[in-house]
Amino acid sequence: MDHRPQAWGRPRDDVYGAYDASYMQTNQPNQHTQSPIVTGTSVLGMKFKDGVVIAADNLASYGSLARFTDVKRLRTFAESSVVGFGGDVSDMQYLDRHLTELAIDEAYTSTTTTPNAQPTLNARNLHKYLSKLLYHRRSKFDPLWNSLLVAGLDEAGAPFLAAADLLGTTFTSPSLATGFGSMLAQPIMRGLVPDEASVAQVTREQAINCVRECMKVLFYRDARSLDSYSLAVVTKDGVELSENEKLENQSWAFADRIKGYGTQTV
Secondary structure (H helix, E strand, O other): OOOOHHHOOOOOHHHHOOOOOHHHOOOOOOOOOOOOOEEEOOEEEEEEOOEEEEEEEOOEEEOOEEEEOOOOOEEEEOOOEEEEEEEEHHHHHHHHHHHHHHHHHHHHHOOOOOOOOOOOOOHHHHHHHHHHHHHHHHHOOOOOOEEEEEEEEOOOOOEEEEEEOOOOOEEEOOEEEOOOHHHHOHHHHHHHOOOHHHHHHOOHHHHHHHHHHHHHHHHHHOOOOOOEEEEEEEEOOEEEEEEEEEOOOOOHHHHHHOOOOOOOOO
16 A cells, blocks of 8 residues: 555555556546435524515425524625525525625615615615526526525515526515425415405504414424424614524423323323
8 A cells, every 4th residue: 555645545556557546437428416305494584564574494404304493594784685495505605605695796886875875775675686697597407496585665665575496497476485384374374465455454463473373283283393483574774683692482392291192102
């Protein structure tokens, strides 16, 4: 064996011949990950008369294992919009870095000098940009395995909420959800905001309470959910983000009183 540190573990060329690396198949095309490993679950969003509420729990699951319990899946952009990420966490981190670079570019190239003025990229522009990015990656057969919700205000200052998925498909609604939230939380939110006309009748407190109730339902019904979550409210005054919300009045406390639960002896 060649005991030089730069060649540890490799046979000596002068004894065994040159190292044969053909088995590595370095002439093959580049390959990309097509199966998400560490993933986040539902993201919820709802409009109200002055803005948008958006929430996502802080869990990242390794398959069926609730592995990482402090992963924040809401990201603010330019202090005026919020992006909620569902799906693969590594792709979420890539998009987070990309949005950071985009925000820096926007800050340098913006010529706005009026105090409290809207940034160049409002929520509608940001959603369109992200949807084109997702479609571009899908067209390269290297998709970003994420479902996104973009919440904020449009160019007219009206509440804006829209979704985009890994195929670049986009849609908007007074209330949106990804993952199991589209089945478990949407009926609750639609009961409060069934259409765009009803948004003007919903107050901030009603929207927040509804989203909190949906997060509780997801915690009890979705095995990939957590009772710790992040919640953001976007209005004309900016973004209010709380990343350590906790569900209250949980009903699982009765379980330790049931014979046979956990490590109890019957």
